[in-house]
Amino acid sequence: MKTVLLLILSNIFMTLAWYLHLKFKNKPLPSAIMMSWGLAFFEYIFQVPANRIGSSSFSVTQLKVLQECITLAVFTLLAWIIFKESPSWNLLIAYLFIIGAVFFAFKG
Template sequence: MPTLLLLFASNMFMTTAWYWHLKGGMDKPLPIVILISWGIALIEYCLAVPANRIGYAHGWTGGQLKIAQEAITLIVFAGFMVLYLHEPLHWRHLGAFICLMGAVAFVFVGK
C-alpha cells in the first residue's frame, strides 16, 4: 500500500511538472519553465525512488513497478486533463485505460 500511495503522489507532481505551463505559463520564457518544472520534479523523485525501493523490497518486480506506475500515470493525467486543462474525456481515453489495465493484469497474474 505505501508503494501505491507514493506512486500516486509522485505522479501528481510529475504530471504537474510536465504540463502545468500549458495553462497560464505559455508566456513564460522556456528556461524559466524548465527550472520551475525541475523544482517540481525533484519532489516527484523524492517520492518515486522510495516507492520503488519499498515495492521491490516487498517482492514487486521491476516490471510490475513500471506497469503500475504507467497505469497510475493515466489515472492522474485524466484528472489533471479534466480539472486543470479543462479538456473532456472521450471514449478513446477509456479504451486506452482498459488496454493498460489489461497489461497490468498480465504482469501481476501468477504473482
C-alpha cells in the same frame, strides 16, 4: 499500499512538472524549465522510496507497469481539472486495455 500511494504522489508532481507550464505560455522558457525542475525534485522524493519499498514485493517490470497505469490515471485527472480536457469514450476503452495489462503483469 505504500508503494501505490507514493507512486500516485510522485506522478502528480511529474505530471505537473511536464505540463503545468503550458498554462503559463507567456512566461519565458527558462522560467518554465526552472519551475518544472523544482516540481520534478518532489517527484523523485516520492518515486525513489516507492520503488525501493515496492521492490520487496514486486518485480521491476511489475513496478513499471503499475507506474505507467498510475501515470495515465493521474494525467487524465489533471488534464481534466487543469486543462478542461474530458476523457473520450475511445480513451476510456484504451484505459481498459491498460488495466488488462496490469492484470496480466501481476497474474502468477
